[in-house]
Amino acid sequence: MVLRLYGIDFFTCTRRVACILKEYNVPYELVTVDFASKEHKSPAFLEHQPFGQIPYIVDDDGFEIYESRAISRYIANKYRAQGPPLLPESTDVQKLAKFEQAASIESANFHPSAEAITSEKHLGKTPDEDAVARHLAVLKSKLAAYEVILSKQKYLAGDEITLADLFHLSYGQAITNVGIDVLESGEFPNVARWWKEISSRPSWQAVKEKA
Template identity: 45%
Template sequence: MVLKLYSSTFAAGGGAIVALVLAEKQIPFEHVVVDMANKQHKSPEFLAMHPFGQVPVIDDDGFIVYESRAICRYLAEKYADKGTALLAKNLKERAIFEQAASVEFANFYPAVTKVAREAFYKPRFGGTTDQAVLDEGLAELGTKLDVYEVILGKHKFLAGDEFTLADVFHYYSAPYFAEAGVNIMTSKDRPNVARWWNELMSRPTWMKLKAEGIKGTA
């Protein structure tokens, strides 16, 4: 049975990072579009898969996994020998990877979510940006990126010199900053961050996903 990915078609948020892993690992999948506008994700059938009524969800031959980072780890482990190796193998390298992944979740993600909400998602869905909240979010994110600048001065990617899930997790919302006129990720003040970010944004799998949206490949 082919793996099923339940998500919207828009390449942002958790659905985007799962779809990116599927592309990097060259895993065929069926895309089941969830009609968010009509609250399909809150239906009894969907809640049976994801008790919080959110996307994405995968169904791997009856094995259900929700929460995007958990899904990504599962796919990278199960298909370790396919496509891009997204997880370190030895103990010390894996510890550094988990450290980097924790940095993304505990430091980058909270700050980037505030900026994304105000700069991108609110205007996209008919809301109005609160400039004070946006400025606060940018200041908070800037302090995190100052530390990233130091980390990325030591190696090419966040967890070392290889592209891993720790980098993948950063595609959640930040790629849409530039569309909203927010260029904090490529500021000349942080050349290491800019170099890393430009490399992530020019990755062929990401460019294709962003251009076409999430589409099944099975």
């Protein structure tokens, strides 16, 4: 039995998980959820993911877990020997604390604005450009802090790459795809250096269009 990833190949959080699976060379089967028919809100789906969100995984031993960042932590722990040290050992409390700090930076300071921009500029939707400008202004204010952090160290948790950096990939790619080049423009040179490095990883290149 192979690990099963329940999601949609081009969805941001599905690709976040797929990227980490690639980092650890974990074979997986993508089980496509029929979003158009609202399969993710069906009783059968809700038995596995009670919030009706995508994705969740069923590992090869039957273990189930949802929430893309939690799935990523699980993969990095279970398959630690198969890939890079993207998650500090639990015994290194200071490195682990710095990782959790960096992970919180992504979820609290990057994700909300990036998701809002992507939602406004979604294909087939007429965007509220004033709202986009407001969200972009907030995002730039956050990236100014990123610039300070990344001027002192290579990555968000220190000089070693972690999951916290890779958590940015799916929504960073999403805003880039809708014409927001703030990660690449050079306005924040250390951010641009960091983004170029993490987005060039083979794991992301393999799934950046679809899982």
